[in-house]
Amino acid sequence: xxxxxxxxxxxxxxxxxxxxxxxxxxxxxxxxxxxxxxxxxxxxxxxxxxxxxxxxxxxxxxxxxxxxxxxxxxxxxxxxxxxxxxxxxxxxxxxxxxxxxxxxxxxxxxxx
Amino acid sequence: xxxxxxxxxxxxxxxxxxxxxxxxxxxxxxxxxxxxxxxxxxxxxxxxxxxxxxxxxxxxxxxxxxxxxxxxxxxxxxxxxxxxxxxxxxxxxxxxxxxxxxxxxxxxxxxxxxxxx
Numbered sequence: 001x002x003x004x005x006x007x008x009x010x011x012x013x014x015x016x017x018x019x020x021x022x023x024x025x026x027x028x029x030x031x032x033x034x035x036x037x038x039x040x041x042x043x044x045x046x047x048x049x050x051x052x053x054x055x056x057x058x059x060x061x062x063x064x065x066x067x068x069x070x071x072x073x074x075x076x077x078x079x080x081x082x083x084x085x086x087x088x089x090x091x092x093x094x095x096x097x098x099x100x101x102x103x104x105x106x107x108x109x110x111x112x
Numbered sequence: 113x114x115x116x117x118x119x120x121x122x123x124x125x126x127x128x129x130x131x132x133x134x135x136x137x138x139x140x141x142x143x144x145x146x147x148x149x150x151x152x153x154x155x156x157x158x159x160x161x162x163x164x165x166x167x168x169x170x171x172x173x174x175x176x177x178x179x180x181x182x183x184x185x186x187x188x189x190x191x192x193x194x195x196x197x198x199x200x201x202x203x204x205x206x207x208x209x210x211x212x213x214x215x216x217x218x219x220x221x222x223x224x225x226x227x228x229x
Contacts, residue, residue: 004155031215043156043201043219056216090155097215098207100146103155 003027006091006104013081014112021076021107023091031055032074033092033101034066043090049074050097078109086111115139116204118220127229131189135202135220138183142204146217147176147187150199159200160187192227199224 004025013019025032033056034046047066048056054066063079078085088108092101117136125131133147143164148156162169162176162185169176175188189196202220 033215041221045216048215058216092155094215098144098205100158100161101215101217102158103148105153105155 004091004093004102004104006089006107008107009105010108010110012110012112015081015083017081018077018079019081019109020078021089021091021109023074023076023104025072025091025093025102027093027095027102029093029095029102030071031094031097032068032071033094034074034076035090035092035103037088037090037106039087047074047076048097055097081109081111083111085109113138114220115142116202116218116220118200118202118223120223121221122224122226124226124228125192127194127227128191131187131192131196131225131227133187133189133200133202133223133225135185135187136183137185137204139204139206139218140183141206142218143207144205145176145178145185146203146205147174148201148203148219149196150201150222156201189225192225194227194229197225197227 007022031050033048037043046060049068052068065077067075088106090106091104094101146161147159150156160174178185199222201222203217
């Protein structure tokens with residue numbers, strides 16, 4: 001009964017490939033997020049969706065595209081992967097945008 | 113430019129004593145602050161929060177203090193337990209008291225707490 005689940009947990013791929021990370025929450029929350037934790041351990045927000053609509057889009061390359069098929073899912077698709085994309089990506093959700101966010105366990109993306 | 117700073121990368125405390133984790137911020141528009149705890153290979157877990165209209169919030173062994181004039185907050189854990197050993201992240205956002213928040217949390221770099229038995 002995991003609240004926020006991400007798949008896969010680990011993703012190893014080569015430069016130039018396209019990959020997707022899936023996120024699902026069963027908390028009935030209206031807002032979902034994607035964060036990136038880089039090698040310096042900073043957690044930075046990438047995107048936020050509220051009721052399937054984009055509300056935050058930080059300075060992220062166009063190669064990153066979030067897709068929200070419904071309120072419970074926010075997937076992250078990455079085109080033409082680069083070495084600098086190696087990081088841990090966290091999905092999160094909250095009932096309202098101002099309320100505490102619940103995080104998934106992260107997806108560790110490694111680019112060879 | 114780091115808007116939320118946790119200047120101590122690590123802290124070691126004896127079991128049963130108090131752990132004090134510190135956080136400084138630069139953006140005076142921040143009006144909502146949160147602490148998260150993170151174990152290895154897991155996502156951050158929400159611990160406690162405080163709105164800028166308060167200066168203290170308590171939940172069991174955890175108390176957060178906010179000093180707006182100093183732009184400083186701290187998390188006190190009393191008594192500390194070995195299970196508290198984790199990385200603690202401070203986070204802040206704008207909008208709770210301004211009629212709308214987009215949930216854009218700005219995180220510090222974290223402090224690794226080790227509680228020794």
